[in-house]
Amino acid sequence: MSAADATATPTRRPFTGRRVRFGDVLLQLVAGAAALGATVLVGLIVWKLVDGSRLALSKYGLGFVTHVAWNPVAGHEVYGAGSFLFGTIVTSFFALLIATPVAIGIALFLTELAPRTIRAPVTALVETLAAVPSVLVGLWGILVLGPVLRADVEPWLHSALGWIPLFGPPSSSGASVFTAIVVLAIMILPIVSSISRELFLGVPPELKEGALALGTTRWEMVRGVVLPYSRGGVAAALILGLGRAMGEAIAVTQVIGGGVFIHWNLFSTGDTLGSKIASSYQGASTQLQAASLIYLGLVLLVLSLVANIAAQVIVRRVARKHGVTRGGHA
C-alpha cells in the first residue's frame, strides 16, 4: 500500500524513505520481542518447575532421580524417578533404533530409487503421518497394534530370541513397553524421513553422477556419496526424533500399561516420565505427590536438554571429521 501511495504522490517520497526505516525498526522490535518472549518463556517454565517441585526437591534431593519408588498412598508415601527415567530412555532408544533404518530407507527410496511418478504421492503420504495427532496413534495402538503384537509378534520373538532378556514372556493384554516403542517409532518416522529426504536431495548431482561415471553401483554411490555428504544432518534429524520420543506422553500412556519397576523384558508393562505425569497429575491427592510429579517434569526437561546438547556436539564433530560443508540447499 505504501508503494502505491508513493507512486501516486511523488512529493511524499522522503516520507516513504522514513517509513522504510520505521519498518526496519518495527521489524527489529517485533522480531526481538518474539525472540525475547521465547527466551523468557523457557526461563519461566524452568522457574515454575523448580518452584513447583520445591517440596520434593527439599525432601528427596538429587537421590530422587535414580530412586525406584512411587507410592501415593497416605502413610506409605514415597516418590522417585528411577523407573520412569529408565522407561523413558529405553522406549526412546529402541524407538529410534527401529525408526532409523526405516526412515533412511524411505528417504533413499524417494530420492534415488523410486520411479518419478510415485515420488510425489508417497512423499505426501509419509508426511501426512506426521500430522496424525498422537492421541489417535495411541488409540490405534490400543485397538490394533497392541493385540497384533501380543498375538503374533511377541510370541514369535520370544520363541526365536527368548534367550535375550529383552524378549521375555509375551504380554497378556497388549499393553507393554514394546507396544509403546513401536508407537513411538511410528511417530518419529516421518520426522526423520522427511528431513533425510531433503538432505539427500541436497547432495550435488555432479557428485552422484561423478561416482556413477566411475563405475560404482547405485548402492556404492549411496554409501560413498549420499550418506557421508548428509551424515551430520541425518544425525541432527535423529536427535529431533529422539526428543519427540522422550517427550511424548499421551500415546505412551495409552499403551504402556504402567508399573514402578526396572526390568529388561520389553513385553512387560512400564512407565515413562511423560506418561506418569500425564496419567497422575490430575487430582494428585497430596502436595508432596504433586511436587514429585513436577520434579519428574524437571528431570524430563534436563534429560531433553542433555540429549540436545549431546546431539549438537555429535553433529558438529561428524561434520568436522568429514570436512563436508554443505551447500546452500540444505
Add this chain to the structure above:
Amino acid sequence: MPRFGTSIRIASAVAAAAALAVVVAGTAGASTQKRSNATITGAGSTFVAPLVSQWISPVAGAYGIELQYSAIGSGGGVAAITARTVDFGASDAPLTPDQFGACKGCEQIPWALGATAIMYNLPGVKNLLHMDGPTLAKIFMGQIVKWNDPAIAKLNKGVSLPSTAITIAHRSDNSGTTYNLTDYLSSVSPAWSSQLGRGVAVNWPAGVGAKGSSGVAGVVSSTPGAIGYADVAYSVQSHLKYFALENRSGKFTTPGSRGILSAASSDQKPAADNSLSIVNPPKKYDNAYPISTFTYVIVPLQSSKASDLKHFLFWAVTKGQTGQYTAKLRFVPLPKSVLVVAEKAIAKIHS
C-alpha cells in the same frame, strides 16, 4: 529443510483448526438451547457418570438448566473444582485434608449410592463365580496367577476352572473406583493394608493400567483371563461377568440393590466432612455387598450460580434417586438419614 517446516506448519494449522472447531461447536451448542437460562458444568467420577447423564434431560425439563458433565475420573474432578473450571466436581473417594485445604471453601455431599463390581473374562465359565476378600487381595497382589489356583477352586466347588493366566487390569489415573476397591482390600487383608493401603492410586505390584472405567472394561473384555473393577453399570453395559463376593456373614452377595441397601444401612451418621464408610460392613448386615460406596459431589460454598446449583442438587438427591433413573444402572436411592444430611449441606451454598 523447508519441506519439514511446512509439515510442522500444516500440523499446527490442523491443530488450530480443530481447536477452533471445538470452540465453535461449543458456542453453537449453547446458543441453540435458547430456553435454558443457565449452564451448570461438572467433571469427575466415571463411576457416577452413567447416572448423571440420565439426569441431563429431566433437569433441563424441570428448571431449564443445561447440565454438562465430563467423566474424567475422580482425581480430575477434584482438580477441576479446585481450579474452579467447573461448577461442581464428583469424586467417589472422600477428599483428603490436603485436597480440602487446596479447594478453599468446598464441601462434599453424598449424592449417589452404588457398588463396585469385580469383573472377569473367562470364556466358557459361568457368571457370578464365588470370591472372598483374602483371595481377591492375593490376586491383585500378583500372588495368585492362574485361574485354577486351589484358593479359587475351593470357593467354586464343581466349577471347572481353566489354567488361564490371570491378567489384572487397574486404573492408571487417579480414581475413586480404585479407592473403593483398595479400601475394601485393606479391610479384608492385613497384608494389603500394610504393604499397599487405600487410595485413589496405589503402587500396584502387578497388572496393566488403563485410563478410566471404560479403559479397564476394554482391557478386560479384550483379554481372556483378565480381571478388573468398575461400577456395576459398566460391567453390565460391557456384558462382562462379575463375582458374587463373600461378606462378613459368610454369604456370597451380588452388587444388586438389596446388597447395596443392606450395606448402606451400616453407616447412618456421616462424619464432619459428610463422608460415610460402608465398605465391608459388620456381620449383622448379612445381605450386604461388601464393596458398596457413597459417592460425592464437591461444590464451592460460595458460587455465582448458587441458586441454579442448589436447584439441580436438590433435584439430584430427591427425584434423581428414583428408580426410573437409578435402577437400570444398579444405583440405589439414598437412605433417608443421608438425604437429610445432603439437603442440609446443599442449603449452605450461597452466592
